[in-house]
Amino acid sequence: GQQVMQIPQYQHVQEGEDFTTYCNSSTTLSNIQWYKQRPGGHPVFLIQLVKSGEVKKQKRLTFQFGEAKKNSSLHITATQTTDVGTYFCSDSGYSTLTFGKGTMLLVSP
Amino acid sequence: DSGVTQTPKHLITATGQRVTLRCSPRSGDLSVYWYQQSLDQGLQFLIQYYNGEERAKGNILERFSAQQFPDLHSELNLSSLELGDSALYFCASSRTPENNEQFFGPGTRLTVL
Numbered sequence: 001g002q003q004v005m006q007i008p009q010y011q012h013v014q015e016g017e018d019f020t021t022y023c024n025s026s027t028t029l030s031n032i033q034w035y036k037q038r039p040g041g042h043p044v045f046l047i048q049l050v051k052s053g054e055v056k057k058q059k060r061l062t063f064q065f066g067e068a069k070k071n072s073s074l075h076i077t078a079t080q081t082t083d084v085g086t087y088f089c090s091d092s093g094y095s096t097l098t099f100g101k102g103t104m105l106l107v108s109p
Numbered sequence: 110d111s112g113v114t115q116t117p118k119h120l121i122t123a124t125g126q127r128v129t130l131r132c133s134p135r136s137g138d139l140s141v142y143w144y145q146q147s148l149d150q151g152l153q154f155l156i157q158y159y160n161g162e163e164r165a166k167g168n169i170l171e172r173f174s175a176q177q178f179p180d181l182h183s184e185l186n187l188s189s190l191e192l193g194d195s196a197l198y199f200c201a202s203s204r205t206p207e208n209n210e211q212f213f214g215p216g217t218r219l220t221v222l
Contacts, residue, residue: 042199042213088152097167101151
């Protein structure tokens with residue numbers, strides 16, 4: 001079956017450092033969604049990418065969809081302690097909803 | 110607050126028992142999704158309903174069943190519970206069935222002893 005792999009599983013950075021998480025699929029993704037889950041909280045939708053090569057920005061967050069639609073990345077510039085949480089990517093085709101296992105980000109002040 | 114409500118917040122039960130989790134979607138959302146989140150398996154999609162009809166099925170066990178009612182609320186029934194069913198169960202809703210922006214509820218923490 002389809003698998004969505006996220007790397008790294010865990011990253012610990014100092015506040016102000018950049019952070020990137022990658023989402024890779026064995027098959028072509030229909031579209032990709034990114035979610036953030038704070039410790040003890042529920043996943044919160046961040047963004048959806050649909051087109052090959054698409055790049056979207058939300059303040060310090062930059063999301064990219066690969067040209068072959070088999071990978072995606074989320075880059076955070078100058079992390080802040082409020083960025084702490086687990087970031088999930090998800091492929092949501094017509095009949096499938098596959099989430100990666102997430103990248104847990106810890107930011108030290 | 111996402112607008113999605115889930116009850117109960119916590120549930121403690123014994124192996125072999127049956128429980129029902131309830132979810133009310135955001136006002137105007139027709140699609141409801143159920144997910145299971147455990148430490149080792151991450152977020153697993155179980156099932157999706159749209160306007161009362163089953164739309165997509167994920168890794169849902171035969172011991173589990175769900176339905177969406179005419180008022181659009183949904184229930185997830187878990188039976189013959191096993192220790193491994195202990196997890197956080199999330200419900201999410203979306204405006205359309207095309208799996209766009211999903212709004213997650215606060216979850217129900219199920220503990221099977």
